[in-house]
Amino acid sequence: MTEPAAHPRTERVDFRATSDPALHESADRGEASLLDYRQLYALWERQQWSVQDLDFSQDRRDWHERFDADERAARMYGLSSFFIGEQRVAVELGPIMRAVPDEDMRVFLCTQIADEARHVMFFDRFYSEVGILEADGLEDRLEQTSKHLNPEFNTFFDEQLHARVDRLAVEPEDTETLVEAITIYHMVAEGMLALTGQHFIIDYNERVGTLPGFVEGFTNVARDEHRHVAFGARFLRDMARRDPRYGDAIQRALAEVLPAADGVLRPKWVPAGEEGTAFYGVSVSDSRAFALQALQRRLKVIGLAAAA
Ligand SMILES: [Fe+2]
Numbered sequence: 548m549t550e551p552a553a554h555p556r557t558e559r560v561d562f563r564a565t566s567d568p569a570l571h572e573s574a575d576r577g578e579a580s581l582l583d584y585r586q587l588y589a590l591w592e593r594q595q596w597s598v599q600d601l602d603f604s605q606d607r608r609d610w611h612e613r614f615d616a617d618e619r620a621a622r623m624y625g626l627s628s629f630f631i632g633e634q635r636v637a638v639e640l641g642p643i644m645r646a647v648p649d650e651d652m653r654v655f656l657c658t659q660i661a662d663e664a665r666h667v668m669f670f671d672r673f674y675s676e677v678g679i680l681e682a683d684g685l686e687d688r689l690e691q692t693s694k695h696l697n698p699e700f701n702t703f704f705d706e707q708l709h710a711r712v713d714r715l716a717v718e719p720e721d722t723e724t725l726v727e728a729i730t731i732y733h734m735v736a737e738g739m740l741a742l743t744g745q746h747f748i749i750d751y752n753e754r755v756g757t758l759p760g761f762v763e764g765f766t767n768v769a770r771d772e773h774r775h776v777a778f779g780a781r782f783l784r785d786m787a788r789r790d791p792r793y794g795d796a797i798q799r800a801l802a803e804v805l806p807a808a809d810g811v812l813r814p815k816w817v818p819a820g821e822e823g824t825a826f827y828g829v830s831v832s833d834s835r836a837f838a839l840q841a842l843q844r845r846l847k848v849i850g851l852a853a854a855a
């Protein structure tokens with residue numbers, strides 16, 4: 548078996564086609580050609596995939612015959628964060644979609660709601676076909692897997708993101724709150740947390756040759772997330788150019804949520820402030836550095852100074 552290249556996915560034509568600044572080194576110099584909302588919609592039409600086409604039979608053998616109890620427990624942290632995270636972002640997107648100020652933006656966010664539903668179903672099918680938990684249906688699986696999360700996960704999703712979305716549900720014309728919500732959702736939840744976890748989890752499974760059905764589906768999820776983040780970068784750049792107070796709203800939201808986001812990247816078993824292994828043999832500081840570099844590239848392209 549040949550060694551895979553260092554980061555093969557990020558060089559794939561279909562990944563780079565999303566225009567996510569994190570995939571382009573030129574973003575370090577603030578240069579990027581972001582797709583507009585209609586181009587992002589057209590790309591969504593070309594990048595469809597089906598959960599029902601994936602084959603999890605080898606994954607089932609890997610999970611029960613190749614992994615011991617410790618490995619299964621360690622993998623549950625990453626899997627649970629994603630499964631619950633997908634469910635959270637799917638439900639929070641409705642009020643954001645309704646609040647955006649133009650129709651082309653709204654049409655793209657409608658496609659994103661469909662994507663997030665597909666991501667939930669991807670995890671649901673993976674869990675049930677592989678036999679990850681003894682559970683009866685989607686709600687029960689979500690409930691049982693949520694025991695593996697750490698408290699920062701709830702602070703970030705259920706307090707910080709949720710507060711903005713609740714506000715937008717009653718005041719959809721509050722554009723500053725909308726800018727904060729999209730900063731938290733697209734730049735942090737998807738751009739920093741999801742894409743960092745995906746990067747290291749997929750790399751690890753490819754390197755050791757495990758969970759091939761999961762890797763295939765999760766790679767499709769990652770491509771969707773780059774497209775979502777590209778929407779977020781485009782939206783925030785457009786808004787920051789429209790009025791400097793929106794640039795301030797982006798910085799304010801980042802300052803508030805980055806400590807909790809940092810905690811989400813640190814699994815339960817690694818004490819705060821201590822170095823330890825986060826995702827599959829990658830240190831907490833390496834995964835943090837990866838997430839921050841991606842954020843900084845996107846902020847440069849939006850036209851803002853890098854966050855600390
Ligand atoms: Fe997703």
Ligand SMILES: [Fe+2]
Nearest residue numbers: 737771772775
């Ligand atoms: Fe997403």
